[in-house]
Amino acid sequence: MGNELIKNIKYLWHCILNVIYSDGRECTICNEYVSDEKLLCNKCRAEVKLCKEYFKICEETFEVKCFSSAYYSGIIKELIINLKYKNDFKAGEVLVQYMVDTIRKQNIKFDVITYVPSTKKSIKKRGYNQSKYLARTISYKIDTKSLEFLVKFNNTKDQIGLNGEERWKNLKDSFKCINIKYLKNKRILLVDDVITTGATSFYCAKAMLRSGASEVIILTCAKSSL
Numbered sequence: 001m002g003n004e005l006i007k008n009i010k011y012l013w014h015c016i017l018n019v020i021y022s023d024g025r026e027c028t029i030c031n032e033y034v035s036d037e038k039l040l041c042n043k044c045r046a047e048v049k050l051c052k053e054y055f056k057i058c059e060e061t062f063e064v065k066c067f068s069s070a071y072y073s074g075i076i077k078e079l080i081i082n083l084k085y086k087n088d089f090k091a092g093e094v095l096v097q098y099m100v101d102t103i104r105k106q107n108i109k110f111d112v113i114t115y116v117p118s119t120k121k122s123i124k125k126r127g128y129n130q131s132k133y134l135a136r137t138i139s140y141k142i143d144t145k146s147l148e149f150l151v152k153f154n155n156t157k158d159q160i161g162l163n164g165e166e167r168w169k170n171l172k173d174s175f176k177c178i179n180i181k182y183l184k185n186k187r188i189l190l191v192d193d194v195i196t197t198g199a200t201s202f203y204c205a206k207a208m209l210r211s212g213a214s215e216v217i218i219l220t221c222a223k224s225s226l
């Protein structure tokens with residue numbers, strides 16, 4: 001508990017430093033001068049490959065719609081890595097802006113926002129859960145509630161290095177729901193940083209649908225292939 005508190009304070013401190021030291025005049029990727037409030041210059045922005053279509057995961061008896069803001073390459077990949085491993089919340093801010101744009105342009109409708117959980121082990125390693133940060137920031141920007149609905153069991157392996165089939169097998173039913181009374185009959189937006197095979201998102205969605213959510217829609221910053 002004490003450890004968690006210290007980490008939260010550290011996280012908060014990082015956010016404060018980010019606000020103090022970002023004047024919004026430099027591109028977060030190439031440090032080029034930016035004339036407006038944006039955190040990404042036009043040149044970097046032009047390199048982002050936006051993802052304009054959604055896809056559906058149909059597994060078992062469930063169907064889940066998945067939206068991504070961009071493809072996982074170049075600038076977007078760099079932004080995600082900077083957020084995830086370097087605590088760069090300016091990069092996080094840019095990613096959130098892309099995700100909010102996707103919600104608006106694709107007219108995605110939902111009642112509550114939630115996120116893909118991390119195991120205690122990976123939070124210990126990195127200090128925070130980037131999907132939680134994305135969900136909370138989106139929630140603040142669009143004025144929609146965000147709640148914690150999922151817990152991941154610790155007994156799964158890291159997905160890195162596994163092929164498609166192994167990823168699905170590794171994650172099968174490895175999430176359980178909490179705060180169930182708040183998700184009953186609600187349309188949930190599930191936020192994550194990257195979608196690859198969709199196994200993580202699907203099993204998260206399945207846990208919430210089985211607990212009474214009326215619909216789960218997935219939104220990630222980026223879509224990647226194995």
Ligand SMILES: [Zn+2]
Binds near residue numbers: 028029030045
């Ligand atoms: Zn730039």
